[in-house]
Amino acid sequence: MRLTLREAVMSFARAPLLSALSIMMIAFSLYSFGLFGLVALNFRQRFGAVEERIEIEAFVDDSTNVETLANAVSEIARFPEVARALPVTKDEALERARRDMGEFKDVFDASFLPASIKVQVREGFRDPATVQRVADRIAAYAFVDDVRYGAEFVERLHDIRNVATGTGIVLGIAFAAVAIIIIAATIRITVLARAREISIMRLVGATNGFVRRPFLLEGLATGVLGGGLALLLLWLSFALIGRYIPLVFLERPMAIGGIAFGGMIGLLGSALSVWRHLRRI
Amino acid sequence: MRLTLREAVMSFARAPLLSALSIMMIAFSLYSFGLFGLVALNFRQRFGAVEERIEIEAFVDDSTNVETLANAVSEIARFPEVARALPVTKDEALERARRDMGEFKDVFDASFLPASIKVQVREGFRDPATVQRVADRIAAYAFVDDVRYGAEFVERLHDIRNVATGTGIVLGIAFAAVAIIIIAATIRITVLARAREISIMRLVGATNGFVRRPFLLEGLATGVLGGGLALLLLWLSFALIGRYIPLVFLERPMAIGGIAFGGMIGLLGSALSVWRHLRRI
């Protein structure tokens, strides 16, 4: 073990450029990937806030009595798709309209604004079809005159979410694939650069395990360092942009996971390259 | 020249992995850079459309006669900061209000909506201070009751634009720097991998120029291929995402410029690495 460690450290020292390149490569790949992930994370957050506004409004006949209304509201609130249901009285409706419409506030009076029920849809049920179904169910109440929920808005949001998720998955996979290819190629070059050394080691009686171990350790170290560097760069980018736009950063488990992922990539890349190389000769 | 070409092709053939890695590296770096540029480009486009909505609305006293109004409008239209100025009569205002407010359309009548002048601000003058100044100048007309222009909206847009431009410049420079470092390191490794070969060549009488030329040609080719690959990847990403979100792609000169930039990076990277190497030995 001492020997393995010494060999690994020595090979860093002997080929600092190659080692540095490997680290940079892993860092750059993970950074690109992480930057992308950060954008996705923040996008999801913002998007979640927008989605919460998906709301069905059921306008209630003027003649409905208060008790019927209250019963209906608590019934609707128990629908599995519904997060919250709130009654809005005529007065509240007027107040809201005045607040929203500023310059025209004097022209309204309470008489012509109907009471309504506001229904918020639970997360996971915000696709157009489900919202439509809930709206239809609410419209079936006899005292409900009209139901509105911005069908276009819901559809649009749903579209965007689909597109964003799709793009995210595709780009994420692409970035990860490119990162792995690049890292594997880099490590393969380190191995090739030492091909002569490896063959000599074997000729003087080193087992494959003995030859491989320092490479694996070096790969792991390279990966961890690369992951750490990527995280640092990511944090710097975050701090820089975050000065202007409020952003959330990766949570600690994710950050640690990223470094671990770097280490794993480094280890796997080394293992694969060395294994392939040793098998051939 | 024939000899140089042959040597360059041979060195591709002899070290396909190194050459492939260099190409991939350049492609990946330029791709990251290009992807970022594409996002920036599309953002600017969209943003431009939003910014066009910066508009000052001057509400006009009911007693103003039509001629005075027309004169004022054409005077305002000649302000250097102003793109367009349009009078809006009481009837038009009513029509618009009705269209905008849907469900409440019956409550309006022409009597309480004032006539106004709509003023669009020219591009380049859409910062809060300038818009404020223009608005003040318009408010100075005796017959203007009130001027509105959504100060908050203007400021917010201005902020976003500043942040986006800043982030863009910072990230762009960072990406370009990392790309250049990585490419230089990769090429340096190709040179080092051939250090023995280069020293032998020199010992049997090759001039530095002779040694250098195939490297430069190879660097150029690597860069151009890398640039081409990056463009291809970028176009694929564009096509994939563009299926859902309408996007604009790089214009032809930019695309060609990108490939040329790749070639230049490859050439420069090679030149630097070989030059440094030849100077040391």
Add this chain to the structure above:
Amino acid sequence: MIRFAHVTKEYPRTGAALKDVSFRIAKGEFAFLTGPSGSGKSTILKLIFLEERPTAGEIRVAGMHAAKIRGKEIALLRRKLGIVFQDFRLLEDRTAEDNIAFALEVTGAPRDTIGTRVGRLLTQVGLASKGTSYPKQLSGGEQQRIAIARALVNDPFVLIADEPTGNLDDRATRGIFQLLGDINSSGTAVLMATHDLELVRRHEHRVIEMNRGQIVFDSTDPAPRAAQER
């Protein structure tokens, strides 16, 4: 110790480097392998330490069938051999000392004994003062002697030496030869490929002479073309 039976080796493109070669080296024997350039001497040695595999025929080394041996066993076999390569094959990025020590480290030898053994061998090949030099900083003959020291540091059962004195002057050659003689009399078999007919003549050891991939003379067997291993 070493046994070749009807061994043929064909390299891709260049054709047969060895044709139907049979011989046997006993425990503790000392044999010279001679013959013109390109006659197949190095090929025989490479087959023994398994850098190459035979196209046909059977090779046994220290009781192992070369055709069947795999993975870790190859490493274990090589540790019992001491090999001096024609082109030295020193590790460029280690000092002379570390090159010699490496052959001990792979066997898992205890760290404290390594230093003294390496020091002793450096002295024996006359390079005690060059231990911390890198191969590039050594003259041709000095590199060759480090390669010899590395082959001997393990106390091998068999020493395989490919042209180990090609870059040495007469005095150094005599010194190295003395060393090989000592090691041989302590029981190690030695198989040494050489062009130095002077050296061969001076010593009363077995001589195997190659030509064009075949054994044309073997001092212990007057009829070398008749197969010995039927």
Add this chain to the structure above:
Amino acid sequence: MIRFAHVTKEYPRTGAALKDVSFRIAKGEFAFLTGPSGSGKSTILKLIFLEERPTAGEIRVAGMHAAKIRGKEIALLRRKLGIVFQDFRLLEDRTAEDNIAFALEVTGAPRDTIGTRVGRLLTQVGLASKGTSYPKQLSGGEQQRIAIARALVNDPFVLIADEPTGNLDDRATRGIFQLLGDINSSGTAVLMATHDLELVRRHEHRVIEMNRGQIVFDSTDPAPRAAQER
């Protein structure tokens, strides 16, 4: 042709490899450079073809001052020299033919003459059939002969050969020596470092003997330690 005046060469760390060495090789002369391993023979040769620079003293080669020569001139000088390196230094990723041809290509020789010259030299070193082999596919002696062919392909003014027969059997050595003799009689100076005292004795050429970085014997000058270049 070659002139050393009070040349000293110190390598970093290892100290002086040459101490106050002075000698002169005339146009068309043939000289052996002998001496024990590590005595500084290769160092002298490396100074001549400018792989190393002297620590002190003056070196002139073909009329050029080694201390002043720069960039392109170095390449031009080397093209007039034929160099056989002790460790061959063949380009690993070119065939034997291409290695030899390369020495002509760098001079800008016309393409159609290159092929025939390379073919003739391959035949002269006895490797006509190995032209398309890569260095790794050649035996030690074959590689050495390719290195010799490369040094000769240029019709050099001076041939610098470092141990060019270390991996060759007697017959091949005689063949190569014949070749060097031919080239020498057509006016090329030859300086050859060798351990092969047999070879030195057989030929009536000048002998310069080194020991510990100094010239201890020069057959054309009975008092070598007295400086010749005052």
